[in-house]
Amino acid sequence: MNAIFVLLLGLGAMALGYLVYSKFIAERIFRLDPNFRTPAHEFEDGVDFVPTNKYVLWGHHFTSVAGAAPIIGPAIAVIWGWVPAFIWVVLGTIFFAGVHDAGAIWASNRNKAKSIGALTGDVVGKRARSLFMIVIFLVLLMVNAVFATVIAGLLVDFPSSVIPVWGAIFVALIIGQLIYRKYIGLITVSIVGVIALYALIGLGPVMPISLPESIGGVSDRATWIMILFGYAAIASLLPVWMLLQPRDYINGLQLFIGLILLYAAVILMGPEMVAPAFNTDVPEGTPSLIPLLFVTIACGAISGFHGLVAGGTTSKQLEKETDARFVGYFGAVGEGSLALAAIIAATAGFATFADWNAVYSAFGQGGVNAFVQGGAYIINNGIGLEIGLAETLLTVMAVLFAGTTMDTGLRLQRYIFQEWGSIYDIKWMQKVIPATLLAVGTCLLLAFGAGGADGSGGLLIWPLFGTTNQLLAGLTLMVITVLLVRMGRPMYYTLIPLLFLLVMTVAALLLQLKTFYVAGDWFLFTLDIVVLVAAIFIAFECASTLSKLRKETANKHEDS
Structure with missing residues (x-):
């Protein structure tokens, strides 16, 4: 099949989802109120609580949640064929991710911008909160440690990306000053920022930088890896307006420009999807499509990490409650469009099926490299951009998104330690510097303690990321569902996605449990049991809470 049809069908469906379904969810289910006083105004401090233009906030939310995962997951999952990956990305974006992201922002906004973990204690119970916090911590630990490894690998493999990647930080710092100190209009700043960013991308291949081996x-x-964590620690301490917001915003713009170039190249070149629609001859050792597809593609369809960002940083910057639809749901659409690009690049970005089959010789192959090389092949043939420059463009795109996710992820991990300090009355842990050091320390301990001198320890627990992340998404939907029931709102639009996710995630955890047992990997086997037990207990707690609320509602109707 021609990739143009796949592209137009996917983008058209997601656009329709935003225009129609998100409007229904925002107005009839969440009932977003433009007059509700948001925590950004109520607790404005110029550091974490900052009322923010919805376009800038969309840039922060979208690029924080995107990272490398919506590239890695789809570019691996096409080993089962491009049709299953395409269907899950499109339907997952419309009915799962958009509702989840907007709902998490709304729920946190209505509860003084509390994180989803803290909110669980209020709406479900303290036991559920304690278990939820463990799951959240594991997800953040995985994201931060693994993305540092992925970024480091890309910087080594593609030295032409070093200057644009680090230069983007200085561009973002200047943009922050121009917006918040010089009060220059957003359009002017956007144009200047994009020009500067792409000038750096052009400079990259001319001046590649490599560290000594x-x-x-x-x-x-x-x-x-050590440099990245040093940077992330400093970035997580700066006021959000100084670096986090402008960096995320300018990265959001460059993503859309990059996607426009890739999509334009697809339309001009019209490549065929050389990968099979349904792959019936998968390599030996490839797990079953169901349930593994739904945890291999997390970001790009639905991801629990999005809920952490929504309740951790985004809700603290929401200027109007009605902005949650644009920031949350449209942010999910943006990520879905990136996942769609990854699918096309990893299936139509090869000259022949034999070339594709050589890359996908085992489960877990493909990923970022397939996206970069396949996407560069399409751009080169479609619009004539030199192959090295095209690879630099796509590599910088992947690295910048992974980097902004690290920035936000480390800040969120610091919040977790501070929340634990508040819960257990540990005064020193509630302070910013100690909490940041704990966040960095645990990531480095995993990276180097488990992985040795190369710092790749984060990859050891990566096999559990998909299941843990999707479990977190289901649990976030549980909290949103309980809130909806308490407020007398329809709950099925969040209940059905959460039940689907829980079934698929628990099935995947059980399947992985068997795999780890057979392989004798007792570390992952034990960790799998911890996540599985936490999932079951939290599910029972939420189910009990929902049952009680429904009985109370029924009794009230009978009394009246």
């Missing part, structure tokens, strides 16, 4: 016995990848 070994510095004091430490590999170049490990050195990049």
Whole structure:
């Protein structure tokens, strides 16, 4: 099949979802109120609570949740064929991710911008909150440790990306000053920022930078990992308007420009989907399509990490409650469009089926490299951009999104330690610096303690990321559902997605449990049991709460 048809069908369906379904959800289910005083105004402090233009906030939310996952997951999942991945990305974006993201922002906004973990204690119970916080911590630990490894690998493999990746930080700092200190209009700032960013991308191939393969016995990848965590620690301490917001916003713009280039190249080139629609001859050792598809593609369809960002940073910057629809649901659409691009690049970005089959020789192959190389092939043939420059463009896109996710992820991990400090009355843990050091320390401990000198320890627990992340999405939908029932609102638009996710996630956890047992991987086997037990207990707690609320509602109707 021609990739043009796949592209237009996917984008058209997601656009219709935003224009129609998100409007229904916002007005009839969440009932977003433009006059509701948001926490950004109520607790404005110029650091974390900052009322923000919805377009800038969309940029922050979208690029924080996007990361490399909506590229990695779809570009791996096409091993089962491009049709299953396409269907899950499109339907998942419309009926799962958009509702989840907008709902998490709304729920947090209505409860003083509390995180989803803290909110669980209020709407479900303290036991559920304690277990939920463990799941949240594991997801953040995985995201931060693994994305640092992914970024470091890309910086080593594509030295032409070093200047644009780090130069983007200085561009963002300048943009923050121009918007909040010089009060220059957003359109002007956007144009200047995009020009500066793409000038750096053009400079990258001309001046590639590589670290020495070994510095004091430490590999170049490990050195990049340490540099990245040092940067992320500093970034997480700065006021959101200074770096986080402008960096996320300008990255959002460059993503759309990059996607426009890739999509335009698809339309001009008209490549065929060389991968099979349904792959019936998967490599030996490839797990079953169901339930693994729904945890392999998390970001790009639905992701629990989005709920952490929604309740961790986004809700603290919401200027109007009605902005939750644009920021949350349209943010999910943006990520879905990136996942769609990854599917096309990883299936139509090869000259022949034999070329594609050589890359996808085992489960877990493909990923970012398939996206970069396949996408560059399409751009080169479609619009004539030199292949090296096209690879740099797509690599920078992937690295910048992974980097902004690290920025936000480390800030959220700091919030977790501060919340634990408040819950258990540990005064020093409630302070910003100690909590940040704990966040960085745990990530480095996993990276180097478990992974050795190369710092790849985060990859050890990555096999559980998909299941843990999707479990978190289901649990976030549970909290939203309980809130809707308490407010007398229809609950089925969140209940049906959460039941689907819980069934698929628990099935995947059980399947992985068997795999880890057979392989003798007792570390992952134990961790799998911890996540599985937490999921079951939280599900029972939420089900009990929902049952009580429905009985109370029924009794009230009978009394009246």
